[in-house]
Amino acid sequence: xINYTNTLRKHKLKATPQRIAIVDALFLxxxxxxxxxxxxxxxxFSSISLATIYKNINxxxxxxxxxxxxxxxxxxxxxLTKSSHSHLLCKKCGNIxxxxxxxxxxxxxxxxxxxxxxxxxxxxxxxxxxxxx
Amino acid sequence: xINYTNTLRKHKLKATPQRIAIVDALFLxxxxxxxxxxxxxxxxFSSISLATIYKNINxxxxxxxxxxxxxxxxxxxxxLTKSSHSHLLCKKCGNIxxxxxxxxxxxxxxxxxxxxxxxxxxxxxxxxxxxxx
DNA sequence: ACTTAATTGATAAAAATTATTCTTTATGTA
DNA sequence: TACATAAAGAATAATTTTTATCAATTAAGT
Ligand SMILES: [Mn+2]
Ligand SMILES: [Mn+2]
Ligand SMILES: [Zn+2]
Ligand SMILES: [Zn+2]
Numbered sequence: 001x002i003n004y005t006n007t008l009r010k011h012k013l014k015a016t017p018q019r020i021a022i023v024d025a026l027f028l029x030x031x032x033x034x035x036x037x038x039x040x041x042x043x044x045f046s047s048i049s050l051a052t053i054y055k056n057i058n059x060x061x062x063x064x065x066x067x068x069x070x071x072x073x074x075x076x077x078x079x080l081t082k083s084s085h086s087h088l089l090c091k092k093c094g095n096i097x098x099x100x101x102x103x104x105x106x107x108x109x110x111x112x113x114x115x116x117x118x119x120x121x122x123x124x125x126x127x128x129x130x131x132x133x
Numbered sequence: 134x135i136n137y138t139n140t141l142r143k144h145k146l147k148a149t150p151q152r153i154a155i156v157d158a159l160f161l162x163x164x165x166x167x168x169x170x171x172x173x174x175x176x177x178f179s180s181i182s183l184a185t186i187y188k189n190i191n192x193x194x195x196x197x198x199x200x201x202x203x204x205x206x207x208x209x210x211x212x213l214t215k216s217s218h219s220h221l222l223c224k225k226c227g228n229i230x231x232x233x234x235x236x237x238x239x240x241x242x243x244x245x246x247x248x249x250x251x252x253x254x255x256x257x258x259x260x261x262x263x264x265x266x
Numbered sequence: 267a268c269t270t271a272a273t274t275g276a277t278a279a280a281a282a283t284t285a286t287t288c289t290t291t292a293t294g295t296a
Numbered sequence: 297t298a299c300a301t302a303a304a305g306a307a308t309a310a311t312t313t314t315t316a317t318c319a320a321t322t323a324a325g326t
Contacts, residue, residue: 014292014303034282049306054283056304070203072255088249099247101239107258114232115263116221122205124255125240130248147272147323167313182275187314189273 002027011063018045022056023065023080031069031077031096071096072126084121090129097129135160144196151178155189156198156213164202164210164229204229205259219256225265232258 004023005015025040026032038053060066066078069087088097103121111118137156138148158173171186193199199211202220221230236254244251
């Protein structure tokens with residue numbers, strides 16, 4: 001198991017067992033909703049409070065340890081922060097996949113045309129995955 | 134003023150004064166959050182119920198008269214359905230602008246690589262608008 | 267004009283999120 | 297290693313957001 005204690009401390013967060021388990025769950029499961037994370041956590045900490053989940057998600061968001069992905073027509077999911085990437089969403093099975101799309105050139109072009117200084121993109125491509133055609 | 138009565142009827146919705154005003158407000162203001170729409174509506178209908186706002190937003194979403202734009206780190210906004218487009222978000226002043234970006238070629242490429250059948254994109258570019266550099 | 271199903275406003279209920287309080291604990295320091 | 301302390305946890309209350317219920321009203325077809 002990876003050293004999540006240090007990961008947490010790097011982000012100015014005390015390494016509690018609950019937090020270590022949250023990071024571990026996100027690492028193992030990928031994108032998770034709060035309710036799913038809560039169910040996973042309940043298995044390990046039978047008396048964990050839902051407020052603990054919310055508080056930690058918010059803290060981890062503030063400290064950029066995790067980030068939120070807003071899914072069309074569904075609840076947000078959270079994931080460990082990694083290099084910028086886009087998302088594929090299967091509208092049938094709900095599966096969410098990471099996909100590396102190089103948007104630099106495109107974003108540069110838009111930036112020039114619109115005079116917007118763009119430093120972040122959220123790109124979600126929805127449809128049907130190969131199992132759901 | 135545009136004929137929103139027919140617009141509503143085309144979408145199988147009874148043309149009530151409240152609905153006509155919602156469509157009109159969205160046309161005039163562009164992207165609106167529920168709370169902002171409610172405040173606008175209160176000016177016209179001093180006793181309109183917040184439930185009416187929610188019910189109509191949901192109905193209009195179902196009937197594809199409007200669509201939801203999920204904004205990073207903020208509440209969703211709604212807009213009248215128009216041809217597919219992307220969004221520019223100013224992180225400083227909160228301004229949201231439409232921008233037409235041709236993603237067809239890019240999406241085709243991703244579709245082939247990932248074996249995903251993609252039929253919709255949500256693309257939000259965040260940064261600072263020209264007034265907020 | 268009449269009929270009827272749909273919509274509205276008022277309100278209650280439910281769901282989601284945040285705040286509070288008291289107890290426990292992680293972590294830095296002696 | 298023990299101690300001090302700020303931070304975090306569980307429990308729970310409060311708040312916010314959204315949906316459901318219901319009686320009165322109204323849009324729209326005949
Ligand atoms: Mn991802
Ligand atoms: Mn738009
Ligand atoms: Zn699928
Ligand atoms: Zn701006």
